[in-house]
Amino acid sequence: SICAFSLCLLGTFLVRSGVLVSVHAFASDPARGMFILAFMVLVTGGSLLLFAVRGHRVRSRVNNALWSRESLLLGNNVLLMAAMLVVLLGTLLPLVHKQLGLGSISVGEPFFNTMFTWLMVPFALLLGVGPLVRWGRDRPRNIRKLLLTALVSTLVLSVLLPWLLEDKIIAMTVVGMAMACWIAVLAVAEAVQRVSRGTKTSLSYWGMVAAHLGLAVTITGIAFSQNYSVERDVRMRAGDSVTIHDYRFTFREVRDITGPNYRGGVALIGVTR
Known part of the structure; x- marks a missing residue:
C-alpha cells in the first residue's frame, strides 16, 4: 500500500511538474511540482520509517502449499509488479538518461508491447487456473482433465478465430487469442461445473467470472487491433x-x-x- 500510494504521487508529480514531455502531461507548473515532490518525500519517508520501526510486528504464520490458490495469486501479483516496473522504467529512463548527459532517448510502443506480451502470457496462464485450485493445498491431478480439455480448445480457437475473421494468421494474434481463450474457456467451464453440481455461488463469484471474461474480451481487442488495424494518410477532395x-x-x-x-x-x- 505504501508503494502504491507513493507511485500515485510520483505519477501526479510527473504530469503536473512539467519534467515529463508527453501528451499525458498537463497544467505544467514547476512550483506545484515542487510542492507535490515535497509532499511525496514526506509521506513516503514517514511511511517507510514507520514500517521500519513497527515492521517486525507484522508476521504471517500461514504456510501454503506451492499448488494452492494463494500461491497462484501471489505469482500473479509478482507479474503485475513486474509490469508496473516496466512502465516505471520506460517512463523514467529517458529523464535519467538526459540528466546524466547521455543525450535524449525515447522509449516507444515496441518496448512496452514486447515486454508486456511475455509478462501477460504467464499471467493469463495463472489467471485461468487460479479459480480451479483450492485454498491452502490441492493436487494438480484433480483438475488435469479439465486443463487438458481447455488446452485443446484454446489451441484450436486461437488459430481458427483469426483465420475465420481476417483470412490470415499472424503469430502475435495467435498468442493474444490463446491468452484470451484460455481465460474465457476455464472461467466458463468452472462456472458450468459449479452450477451443474448445485454448488452455492455468491454475487462476488459471478463478479469474478465477469471480470475474467472482460479481460478476455480486452485481450482479444488488443490482439486484433494491434495486428490487423490499418492507418493511411490520404489527401481527398469531395467525391474522392x-x-x-x-x-x-x-x-x-x-x-x-x-x-x-x-x-x-x-x-x-x-x-x-
Whole structure:
C-alpha cells in the first residue's frame, strides 16, 4: 500500500511538474511540482520509517502449499509488479538518461508491447487456473482433465478465430487469442461445473467470472487491433474514394456548423462494402 500510494504521487508529480514531455502531461507548473515532490518525500519517508520501526510486528504464520490458490495469486501479483516496473522504467529512463548527459532517448510502443506480451502470457496462464485450485493445498491431478480439455480448445480457437475473421494468421494474434481463450474457456467451464453440481455461488463469484471474461474480451481487442488495424494518410477532395480492407470510403462534402461558442466544419464520409 505504501508503494502504491507513493507511485500515485510520483505519477501526479510527473504530469503536473512539467519534467515529463508527453501528451499525458498537463497544467505544467514547476512550483506545484515542487510542492507535490515535497509532499511525496514526506509521506513516503514517514511511511517507510514507520514500517521500519513497527515492521517486525507484522508476521504471517500461514504456510501454503506451492499448488494452492494463494500461491497462484501471489505469482500473479509478482507479474503485475513486474509490469508496473516496466512502465516505471520506460517512463523514467529517458529523464535519467538526459540528466546524466547521455543525450535524449525515447522509449516507444515496441518496448512496452514486447515486454508486456511475455509478462501477460504467464499471467493469463495463472489467471485461468487460479479459480480451479483450492485454498491452502490441492493436487494438480484433480483438475488435469479439465486443463487438458481447455488446452485443446484454446489451441484450436486461437488459430481458427483469426483465420475465420481476417483470412490470415499472424503469430502475435495467435498468442493474444490463446491468452484470451484460455481465460474465457476455464472461467466458463468452472462456472458450468459449479452450477451443474448445485454448488452455492455468491454475487462476488459471478463478479469474478465477469471480470475474467472482460479481460478476455480486452485481450482479444488488443490482439486484433494491434495486428490487423490499418492507418493511411490520404489527401481527398469531395467525391474522392479510397478502399481499405474491402471497405470503400467516399468523401462526400464538408458542412459548416455553428456551435454555442465555436464554428467548425463536419466532413461527411460514406462507407460501403
